[in-house]
Amino acid sequence: MRLNAKTKIGLVLLAGFALFAVIGPWIAPYDPTERGGDMLQPPSAQHWFGTTHLGQDILSQVLTGTRGVLLVGFVAGVVATVLAVLVGIASGYLTGLAAEGLSAVSNVFLVIPALPLIIIVASTLPGTGDWTIALVIGLTSWAWGARVLRAQTLSLRRRDYVQAARATGEPTWRIIGFEILPNLTAVIASGFVGTVIFAVLSEITLAFIGVSDISDWNWGTILFWAQSQQALAQGAWWWFVPAGLAIALLGTALSLLNFGIDEFVSPRLRACAGTAKVRMRVGFTPVLRREGGPGE
Amino acid sequence: MSYLLRRTGFYLLTAWIAITINFLLPRLIPGDPVMSLINRAQGQLSTQAIQSLYVLFGLNKDESIFVQYGHYWAQLLHGDLGLSFAFFPTPVASVIADSLPWTLALVGITTLASFLLGTALGVYAGWRRGSWLDLVIPVTTFLSSVPYFWLGLIAIALFAGVNGIFPSSGGYEPGLVPGWDPDFLLSAVQHSLLPAVTILLSSMSGWILSMRNMMVTVAAEDYVTVAHAKGLSERRVMVSYAARNALLPSVSGFALSLGLVVGGTLLVEIVFSYPGLGFELFQAVGAKDYPLMQGIFLIITLSVLAANFVADLAYLVLDPRTRREG
Numbered sequence: 001m002r003l004n005a006k007t008k009i010g011l012v013l014l015a016g017f018a019l020f021a022v023i024g025p026w027i028a029p030y031d032p033t034e035r036g037g038d039m040l041q042p043p044s045a046q047h048w049f050g051t052t053h054l055g056q057d058i059l060s061q062v063l064t065g066t067r068g069v070l071l072v073g074f075v076a077g078v079v080a081t082v083l084a085v086l087v088g089i090a091s092g093y094l095t096g097l098a099a100e101g102l103s104a105v106s107n108v109f110l111v112i113p114a115l116p117l118i119i120i121v122a123s124t125l126p127g128t129g130d131w132t133i134a135l136v137i138g139l140t141s142w143a144w145g146a147r148v149l150r151a152q153t154l155s156l157r158r159r160d161y162v163q164a165a166r167a168t169g170e171p172t173w174r175i176i177g178f179e180i181l182p183n184l185t186a187v188i189a190s191g192f193v194g195t196v197i198f199a200v201l202s203e204i205t206l207a208f209i210g211v212s213d214i215s216d217w218n219w220g221t222i223l224f225w226a227q228s229q230q231a232l233a234q235g236a237w238w239w240f241v242p243a244g245l246a247i248a249l250l251g252t253a254l255s256l257l258n259f260g261i262d263e264f265v266s267p268r269l270r271a272c273a274g275t276a277k278v279r280m281r282v283g284f285t286p287v288l289r290r291e292g293g294p295g296e
Numbered sequence: 297m298s299y300l301l302r303r304t305g306f307y308l309l310t311a312w313i314a315i316t317i318n319f320l321l322p323r324l325i326p327g328d329p330v331m332s333l334i335n336r337a338q339g340q341l342s343t344q345a346i347q348s349l350y351v352l353f354g355l356n357k358d359e360s361i362f363v364q365y366g367h368y369w370a371q372l373l374h375g376d377l378g379l380s381f382a383f384f385p386t387p388v389a390s391v392i393a394d395s396l397p398w399t400l401a402l403v404g405i406t407t408l409a410s411f412l413l414g415t416a417l418g419v420y421a422g423w424r425r426g427s428w429l430d431l432v433i434p435v436t437t438f439l440s441s442v443p444y445f446w447l448g449l450i451a452i453a454l455f456a457g458v459n460g461i462f463p464s465s466g467g468y469e470p471g472l473v474p475g476w477d478p479d480f481l482l483s484a485v486q487h488s489l490l491p492a493v494t495i496l497l498s499s500m501s502g503w504i505l506s507m508r509n510m511m512v513t514v515a516a517e518d519y520v521t522v523a524h525a526k527g528l529s530e531r532r533v534m535v536s537y538a539a540r541n542a543l544l545p546s547v548s549g550f551a552l553s554l555g556l557v558v559g560g561t562l563l564v565e566i567v568f569s570y571p572g573l574g575f576e577l578f579q580a581v582g583a584k585d586y587p588l589m590q591g592i593f594l595i596i597t598l599s600v601l602a603a604n605f606v607a608d609l610a611y612l613v614l615d616p617r618t619r620r621e622g
Binding site: 104107108110111112113114115116117119120121123124197201204205208209210211223226227232237240241244247248249250251252254255256259262 | 306307309310313314317318321322437438440441442443445446449450452453509554555556558559560562563566567577578581582584586589590592593596597600601604
């Protein structure tokens with residue numbers, strides 16, 4: 001599989017974030033919760049991203065927070081993807097009441113607005129650490145993946161090679177594991193990346209509105225403090241810009257990765273910018289045109 | 297009309313499940329959730345609030361869970377969602393009734409506008425693929441990765457505040473009485489412009505991307521080639537042949553997108569202190585006001601179900617295959 005430019009950029013950005021997630025807490029110049037003498041200072045040589053109302057270093061908070069963000073995103077993504085694969089393939093390949101029921105359940109979860117559901121579930125739970133939040137998000141956001149996988153499985157199970165495998169008496173688990181699953185790899189991967197994006201945004205939102213534990217640093221916690229201390233009214237733009245840009249950059253990296261997967265699955269989406277293209281014109285004559293040429 | 301019947305049945309089922317989740321959730325927590333809540337609230341709860349917590353969490357040991365479920369439904373059908381802690385002793389239903397119109401106006405108008413605008417842009421970008429319009433892809437990708445509330449914060453920093461043109465919080469000028477007079481309406485429009493544009497910018501990108509991708513796929517179909525060959529005008533082929541078919545996944549994917557848009561809108565309301573459901577939810581979370589949180593969840597879910605039902609009706613009009621009997 002040749003990687004296109006979008007996928008490469010996405011992977012490089014993602015690798016960068018992963019690196020910071022591992023080494024972030026160690027390379028952070030200050031303790032993120034430690035109070036200092038410089039309160040609400042704009043970016044300077046000592047504090048690259050400025051300081052908070054308590055003199056905490058924002059760069060250290062962003063660096064330390066990376067681990068929590070990526071951890072929750074990936075754990076929730078894995079949980080949701082495993083559930084989506086189980087429910088999606090079972091309801092697509094098997095027949096009967098159980099399959100219909102699974103499909104109905106995933107449609108129900110698809111329609112119930114996820115964020116309010118996550119908020120009420122998370123705020124009813126006694127503890128709200130990173131792992132709890134990851135599990136809540138994972139357990140509530142598998143439905144989209146399940147629906148896409150079910151549709152794909154439904155079309156795969158009628159293909160000749162699957163029919164042939166069934167005719168030769170292969171057991172069901174083998175057909176699913178060796179004939180169907182490998183052909184769903186790209187769909188599963190794209191669903192996983194999509195869920196990670198959703199999980200990261202949900203997690204940051206939960207921290208921002210104060211549902212999750214504010215003693216765990218993540219980018220949403222920084223925004224929570226910025227909002228509750230009226231950073232905007234005091235003109236402290238440096239308090240919320242770095243965390244927001246980090247979220248946007250991580251989201252963009254994951255989306256780019258997903259575009260790469262989508263284009264790999266569906267060749268029609270591959271960009272053809274700059275190359276000659278053929279388009280049917282009046283009179284059914286294929287006309288070869290170049291960008292910006294006559295006839296545009 | 298079997299399609300319509302099936303969809304109606306599905307939405308009734310979903311509504312029932314949402315209501316039951318709302319009933320079961322507080323009762324599934326191990327230990328004594330009320331005690332842990334009282335500890336978390338650090339003495340800010342009144343005795344009445346504690347009493348209604350015990351009722352809400354179903355810790356009334358004299359009744360079986362089925363009897364409680366029956367009571368729950370009876371209350372719900374009377375529009376009784378319990379008493380709010382944060383606004384004690386106001387009933388949850390009247391807190392929601394005050395904020396619902398704001399959210400409905402804001403979300404309703406922006407969702408419709410972003411769907412129409414985003415779809416139109418997506419149609420055009422997909423049809424003219426390879427032109428400068430491909431620039432919308434990186435821009436919209438970035439916008440869709442930014443959390444709504446963060447874009448709202450930036451908007452406030454740039455356009456509101458002391459020197460800004462727009463107010464940074466609230467739904468109308470303090471001192472005005474809500475009503476149908478021009479002063480109030482003007483003030484309400486002025487206050488909702490910035491949140492509306494924020495929601496529009498963030499939610500539109502999803503529609504643009506999905507529509508563009510579908511247009512690219514559909515544009516290669518034989519019937520589009522045939523339409524070109526028949527000598528139909530470019531515009532007619534784009535709108536009536538390609539776009540009409542490319543629209544179907546967008547309409548049927550409305551469910552997922554709407555849930556996301558509503559979630560994002562709640563956050564925009566929080567950032568702008570807009571007097572809608574999202575801001576109420578934020579206050580409820582801050583005050584550990586469980587009855588209000590659950591009431592808001594229920595109302596949001598039922599509204600999203602209703603909107604999806606409307607989208608299904610639109611699908612019925614767009615796709616003749618669903619109208620076939622049997």
